[in-house]
Each structure stands twice: as C-alpha cells, then as structure tokens.
Amino acid sequence: GDSVTQMEGPVTLSEEAFLTINCTYTATGYPSLFWYVQYPGEGLQLLLKATKADDKGSNKGFEATYRKETTSFHLEKGSVQVSDSAVYFCALRAGGTSYGKLTFGQGTILTVHP
Amino acid sequence: KAGVTQTPRYLIKTRGQQVTLSCSPISGHRSVSWYQQTPGQGLQFLFEYFSETQRNKGNFPGRFSGRQFSNSRSEMNVSTLELGDSALYLCASSSTGEGRNEQFFGPGTRLTVL
Numbered sequence: 001g002d003s004v005t006q007m008e009g010p011v012t013l014s015e016e017a018f019l020t021i022n023c024t025y026t027a028t029g030y031p032s033l034f035w036y037v038q039y040p041g042e043g044l045q046l047l048l049k050a051t052k053a054d055d056k057g058s059n060k061g062f063e064a065t066y067r068k069e070t071t072s073f074h075l076e077k078g079s080v081q082v083s084d085s086a087v088y089f090c091a092l093r094a095g096g097t098s099y100g101k102l103t104f105g106q107g108t109i110l111t112v113h114p
Numbered sequence: 115k116a117g118v119t120q121t122p123r124y125l126i127k128t129r130g131q132q133v134t135l136s137c138s139p140i141s142g143h144r145s146v147s148w149y150q151q152t153p154g155q156g157l158q159f160l161f162e163y164f165s166e167t168q169r170n171k172g173n174f175p176g177r178f179s180g181r182q183f184s185n186s187r188s189e190m191n192v193s194t195l196e197l198g199d200s201a202l203y204l205c206a207s208s209s210t211g212e213g214r215n216e217q218f219f220g221p222g223t224r225l226t227v228l
Contacts, residue, residue: 034216043118043204043219089157099169100147100162100208102217107156 002027002094006105013080013112021075021108023064023090031092033057033066033073034102038087047075047088080112116141118207118220126226132193135223139186139207146188147217148180151202160203163188164210192225200227 007022025031032051036044048057053068062077073090090105119138127133139146148160159172163182180190186207192199202224206217 036219043221044206046216046218049216099164100145100206100217101159101170101172102147102149102157102206103159104157 002031002092002098002103004090004092004103004105006088006090006108009107010109010111013110015082015112015114016079017112019075019077019080019084019110021088021090021110023073023075023105025071025073025090025092027071027092027094027103029095030068031094033064034091034093035062035064035073035075036089036091036104038089038107040086044089080110082112082114085110085112118205118218120203120205120220120223122223123221124224124226126228127195128228129195129197131195132191133195133225134189134191135203135205135225137188137190137205137207137220139188139205140218143207143209143218144186145208145210145215146182146186147206147208148188148190149204149206150174151204151222152200157204160190195227197227199225201225 003026034049035047037047048059050057050066056065064075087107089107091102121136145164147162151157162170166182177193182188202222204222206219208215208217
C-alpha cells in the first residue's frame with residue numbers, strides 16, 4: 001500500500017540555520033505530494049504541494065521538489081525563524097480511487113531557538 | 115471565505131457512550147474527509163464523503179460512521195466509546211477530493227474518553 005516515511009525527529013535548530021526534513025514515499029502511479037504544518041492546538045495548514053515529477057512547490061521560504069527517480073519530496077528552508085517551530089507532515093494522495101484520502105508521514109517536530 | 119469549522123472543539127465522554135462530531139466545509143467544497151490523530155498512530159484516514167455518498171473508507175471498526183448532508187456539512191459518529199478512541203479528530207474539505215486538489219483542515223475536535 002501507499003506509505004510516507006519522514007526523517008526521525010525532533011529537529012532543533014538555531015535561528016537563521018538551514019533546514020532539511022527528508023521525506024520518501026511509496027505509491028503506485030503518480031501521486032500528488034504535500035507538506036502540511038501543524039502549530040500547537042491547531043489543525044493542519046497546507047504549506048506547499050507538487051503534483052507531477054520535477055515540480056517544485058514553494059511558500060513562505062520553504063521549498064520541496066518532487067523527485068520521482070528517488071521517490072522523495074524533501075522540505076528545505078534557507079533560514080529558519082523561531083516562528084517556524086511546529087510539526088511538519090509530508091503527505092501523498094494517490095490516484096485512482098483514493099478519493100479524499102491523504103497518507104501522512106509520522107511528522108517531524110521542529111524547534112527553533114533564538 | 116470562511117474556513118473549515120468543527121464543533122465542538124473539546125469533548126469529554128465516558129466509555130460505552132456515543133458521540134457525534136460536526137464539520138462544516140468551505141463554501142463550494144463537496145468533499146469532506148475525516149482523520150484521527152493520536153500520538154501513537156499519527157494521522158489516519160477514517161472516511162470521505164462526496165455529494166452525500168461515502169466514496170472511500172479507512173481501516174476502522176464499524177463503530178465509526180459518518181454521513182453528509184445536502185449542504186455538504188458532515189457528521190461523524192463513534193458508538194460504544196473505548197479509551198483508545200481518545201484523539202484529535204480532524205475534518206478536511208476539498209473541492210472534489212481527487213488528484214491534485216488540496217485539502218483544507220479544520221481546527222479539530224479533541225475527544226477525551228474516561
């Protein structure tokens with residue numbers, strides 16, 4: 001079945017450091033890929049998405065490129081801020097009859113210190 | 115445009131009781147999906163409704179059920195509550211629930227079973 005694997009966390013960084021959160025997936029066909037962010041006590045917010053191979057999603061300084069050859073969708077940011085502290089989830093939606101179903105990774109807790 | 119709303123935000127029940135959670139999607143969205151979030155299992159897909167029909171279902175027991183009304187609002191019901199049902203229940207809406215269309219999440223309902 002479909003699955004998403006995220007790098008083990010938590011991740012602790014100093015402000016202005018470079019961020020990478022690894023995400024790899026297993027799916028049949030050509031899934032759409034997403035990164036969501038969850039702040040304490042809130043639901044999930046869509047951070048960025050990519051719907052086909054070699055697409056780059058970007059938002060608020062975050063970027064991720066859909067790499068079909070390595071089945072990866074790693075999240076990067078050049079300079080993190082304290083306000084980026086949150087839980088980050090990588091997710092996919094497979095094609096076919098996967099109506100309304102997102103498959104999520106386990107989440108990566110990011111803490112950024114001043 | 116108003117976001118996805120969920121009521122109630124917090125709920126405390128005892129084992130054996132039943133509970134009904136409500137979700138109002140973004141105006142114009144016809145697909146509503148439900149997820150259960152727990153520290154141990156992460157985010158798991160419960161089911162998806164589109165135009166009052168359940169199109170997809172996750173691997174949960176029959177105690178978990180849902181429905182969708184003609185205005186796209188959705189409810190989920192859990193009968194004979196167990197301690198393990200304590201979780202954050204998230205609702206997400208999408209225009210069609212398919213392919214590249216992203217899902218927008220509500221703030222969730224925190225259910226505690228005592």
